[in-house]
Amino acid sequence: MKSASHMLTCRALVAGTAAGTVALAAGDASAQRCPAVPPPRTKGPAIWLSYDQHDMDEMYDQSVYAFNQKHTLARSAANNKIAAATIGKSERFAYGPTPIEGVDVWKTKKPNAPVLIYIHGGSWRSGRSFDFALYAEPYINAGAHFVAIDFTNVRDTKGDLFPLVDQCRRAVGFVYRNAARFGGDPERLYLCSRSSGSHLAGCVVTTDWDKMGLPRTILKGAVLGSGMYDLKPVRMSARSKFVAFTDAMEHELSAQRHIDRLHTPLVLCIGTLETPEFQRQSREFADKVRAAGKPVELVVGQHYNHFEVGDTIGHPYQLMGRELIKMMKLSMAA
């Protein structure tokens, strides 16, 4: 076993040295993985595409493919502190009866301004809405309100995703009905999100708004980064340890299966250093939306990993930020 491990290591390193990095042979995404070769293992039967159970668990575990996760999170936290010190605290509005059911609003000075609604990520398990001054700052300066939705997490719902989706939908309805309270134009609501937040956002843009007495085109556009739009493979991964998937949940909360209810132009963003499954999820959703004749654009960030894609929401000149500025017809010119 030791010698097998050594052989693998040497091969990977030789390939890496030749390429000028310690890339494993399978391309950039692999190279962003921790370059140490994992201990040898016997591949199990393929359970999804060509992946065995171990592969599938890794596909839905960002830390495997973004070895600098810890640093990107530290960087975001530090940048958030700077932004918060600059733009101040958000104003909180309740969209529902429980304490978590609130939105954090950072206001622009522009009257009757467009509104960017944000749904945070965190594998459905973590994250709070008040932590996103770093994403809010570019947009409030460019003339749009920034509204981050607070919602519960699967730890508090015994693994049920439905309450999270329901809350996000109600929050959007609240923003539409109450935009004027903070100077927002209800006819110019936009959505953005990353990671598990983009799964929720996929569900939000496939909401049956008619049933809520709201216009189908309530959201004028959405930029969704690194999301999941088909829960079947996710259900087969280790994420099922903390999400109590059911057939109804898998079906109802896979946006890909409800494209008929989609009335919002979409921009889907991924990075080429993300896990193959996360890349495939957005590609396939984009293909299906396009096939249905609905407006969608797939924006592929070369050499971004999962966390670096999300970071660009706070960067009006890069990937997601650039798309959002364009979509909302904002200007970065003084």
Place this chain on the structure above:
Amino acid sequence: MQDNQRCKPTVSRRALVAGTAAGTMMLATGDALAQRCPLTPPPRTRGPNVWLDLDQHELDEAYDQSVYSFNQRFIQERRNERNELMAKVLGKPERVAYGSGKLEMVDIYKTKRPNAPTMIYLHGGAWRGGRSAQGAYLAEPFVNAGAHFVNVEFNNVPDFKGDLMPMVDQCRRAVAWIYRNAGSFGGNPDALYLSGFSSGGHLGGCVVITEWEKQGLPRNILKGAVLGSGMYDLKPVRMSARSSYVKFTDDMEQALSAMRHLDKVHTPLILTIGLLETPEFQRQSREFAAALARAGKPVKLIQAKGHNHFEMGESLSNPYGIMGRAAMEMMKLTTAA
């Protein structure tokens, strides 16, 4: 930029076990080291200290960014792609000669605002790589916010047989040229600012200690400078493997160590470093900042968590990133609509 990614061809089982337990592959010894290629270097016998508590091997690594920035290649490739986009968004810059040498040119990205301030940029590349065109992506935020952006082209050290003096001279002449010719591109000569990154931070340090009076130019020709991850004392650099391609001399070390010419600084400085950079690159900026402060010169040191060397350089392209924000504030620019 240096291309050799220096991952060592052994994997220690200990590192693997530790990494697996943490869910990632980090060594136990702190953030900056964890950002290094996580493969454990082969065991070696430590030599005597040659600089502070570093032996020769450690000093060489402390001046080799690739050792501490595992994702160097990705960040450089992101930059290249953004530069391609810039060709469409901004178009080609106006390229004007500031001297008679073939490369003595500045790339001017013009803002629409009349009599606008100008940001001058000195690129990095360990003095031996890099071209002004690679900084195209840095221009857009400044141009939009109402400032001209001028990328200085200069020769790299192999063109000068390892001599840094002519590179510094080129940068100084470029600044003088911009002052005298700002009107030709709508710039206000009394609102010139400087930025530089990495070895460009070193060159920037030399530019701000220029004796401008001797050229009939105002001492405060530069109203402010943001220097990122630079080197301000060449002594330890001279002792590192960088001396294999820079032909250091006593004169060069003395004249081009900004730290030793604080009396000539008449430009308020902002020095930035990332806390995942090599220990020596962090120390260089910290010590320069402390020395400036002691000399009563206006200086601000920004130490950014979670950023390695190349991530710091990239942050100049984001008005809400570390270097970009510092530059915008310094130039009193705003991105507010």
